[in-house]
Amino acid sequence: MSTALQDPPADPGAAPPVRKRAPLPGLLPILAVGAVVATLAAAWYIDFNLATLVDGLDDVMRLLDRMLPPRLDDPGRIGNLAFETLLMAVLGTVLAAIASVPLAFMAARNTTPHPAVYAVARAFITFCRAMPDLLFAVLFVRALGIGILPGILALAVHSIGMLGKLFADAIEQTAPGPREAVRSTGVGYFREMINAVIPQVMPSWIGTFVYRIDINLRMSVVLGFVGAGGIGFALQDALRGLIYPRALGIVLVILVIIVAMELLAIWVRRMLLNPSQSSPRRDRVMRFVFSGLLIVTTIASLLVLEINPISLFTWVGPSLEVFTRMIPPNFEALGIDLWAAALQTVAIGVVSTAIGIVLSIPVGILAARNVSPNATVYWLARGWILAVRAVPELILAVVFVAALGLGPVAGTCALAIASIGFLAKLVADSVEEIDPGPMEAVRSVGGGWWKVLFSAVIPQAMPSMVGSSLYMFDVNIRTSTILGIVGAGGIGFLLFESIRTVNFDVTGAIVLIIFVIVYTIERLSGWIRSRLV
Incomplete structure (x- = not known):
């Protein structure tokens, strides 16, 4: 923890600093078992199974075949x-x-x-x-x-x-x-x-x-x-x-x-952010150029997009008029469907994160420069990660809905693929930052690639992998709340319908539920990270 957080606040009215909690070594096995149980229960709830996935792959391939060749009209x-x-x-x-x-x-x-x-x-x-x-x-x-x-x-x-x-x-x-x-x-x-x-x-x-x-x-x-x-x-x-x-x-x-x-x-x-020791003047010039370019781009954005600067302030009134119509929230209009959709949203986030974790770790390891077997494998893994990360989750959801039909299975598949790209990058970055000493020690006694991987790489990278996985779970829960807008399951469909039909009191209830779900998961994952790392 930094010195600034350990010292008393400089200002008399400032809140006291937060002390970092001590790690709990026995929490990881409990977390792993709980994750497996939660994933199986969530998969059962949304009817996501291996047979459904295999059958769906044929539909996805047929859809991709109908997309070829791409064209720009x-x-x-x-x-x-x-x-x-x-x-x-x-x-x-x-x-x-x-x-x-x-x-x-x-x-x-x-x-x-x-x-x-x-x-x-x-x-x-x-x-x-x-x-x-x-x-x-x-x-x-x-x-x-x-x-x-x-x-x-x-x-x-x-x-x-x-x-x-x-x-x-x-x-x-x-x-x-x-x-x-x-x-x-x-x-x-x-x-x-x-x-x-x-x-x-x-x-x-x-x-x-x-x-x-x-x-x-x-x-x-x-x-x-x-x-x-x-x-x-x-x-x-x-x-x-x-x-x-x-x-x-x-x-x-x-x-x-x-x-x-x-x-x-x-x-x-x-x-x-990486200043040159030999040319500080060049760094100052580059920062000045970047600042000037940003200012010019901002002004150009206002002109090209035809945004009246006054509208950047006048939006508050009409927006507050809509937002205040969501109060008080109406939890009774949708009945049990509201809570079922909320539970489905959480289930989509759980299953997609689990799939992402399992499939991203091998890709992330191969995309780490200090561990990858050769340059070809490294660049193929990095290229795959970059390509997957470049496609937003909602676009993937649209593709899977078109191939598999409406429902949470399409949303789960979309988030799972997006998770592979995002999480694999985090895994690769964490592996590249590990201490090379243990790897060299294993190699010096004749250990091969697999021995180095399991004895020196994974043990060092494990805390970071766990933290990244929890962060991915947090992100997926947040994203799963809006997949229903394109018919990919979850509470998003009810949200979009309530706004379309001007039932803002129902919208208020859905927004409040989304906030509680996301905030609870965020706090829980943050607590777990603080006790594991």
Whole structure:
């Protein structure tokens, strides 16, 4: 734990620091048994079995055959929508970052002006993180109408959940020395934050911001499914018309955009966050260029997307009018169907995460540079991970619904494949960061590849794998709440129907249930991680 968290708060009104709980060594076997039992029970509940999966593979292959060869009927329009999607991601992230900076100072224990302010700020951040971005998009579309602005606002509000939390965590990890030195000169609170805190957190904030643009680009490609702008609208139009070759062509465009953006994000993070000892001037120039490019892109986004800056403030009134109509929530209108759909949502998340864990670990190990048998295997594994991660879960859900029919099995398959790509990357990264000493020791006594793997690699990477798996479970529960929008099971279908039929009191009940499910899983997985690692 950092020194900033161990020391008493610098401000008298700040909340006391949180002490890290001691690990519980016996918790892992209990967790493993509980996970197996929960997976079997969840699979039984949604009628997901191996025979269903094998039969469904033939349907998926037939659907893919109908998609070939891919084609783009209107390249100009698709190109414009793709560019629009990219600008939406950038503008949504910029707006979220602007809102997250003051929020982070209020939500950090060592800079908050009062414990009550800290509690409110953290609660708002948690709410933004717990609510899926597509849920925000549906509500904003209902309040503001079909268009790009609801999509941008959905990306911005949901991004505050991540940026606000990580920005605040970075502030809590700052060293107190510079603040004390600045405070001794008699300056006020704001000068103290600007001169002593922001210089310490800026590298972390930049890395988080760039990573969030990458995430928002993936999110923005599906916002068109609910009328919130972007290339997702064209994809949905092709799928509704059963024009599968055109749909595959659009998916390939999305794939190229996301892969290119991810590679660009990796390069930008490496350039900005790994300073050169030999050329500090070059680093300053590159940061200046990046800042200028971001400002120009933001202004261009407002112009190209025809967003009136005033609308970035006037949206609050119509949105509050819709949101307040969800109070009080009506839990009785749907009866037992509401709770059955909520349980189905959790079951989809459990089964898909279990499949993702089992299949991602081998791929992740092969994608680790220090363990992979050879360069060919390494690049094939990394390419597979990149390709799978580039396709959003909702698009995968649409494909499986078209092949397997409506229901939770399609949603489970979609989330499972997405989990393989996401979790395999986390596994590969954790394996590449292990201590090479134990591996060399096993090799020195004649141990082969398998011996090195099971004796030196997996034991070191296991804590990180467990933590990543719990995080994946958290993400899948959040995502499974909206898969029903495309008929892939869970509570999302009831949510979409309640909004479409203007039963906002029912919507309020569903939103509250989604929040409770996601927040409970997040707290549970966080507690387990703190006791295992």
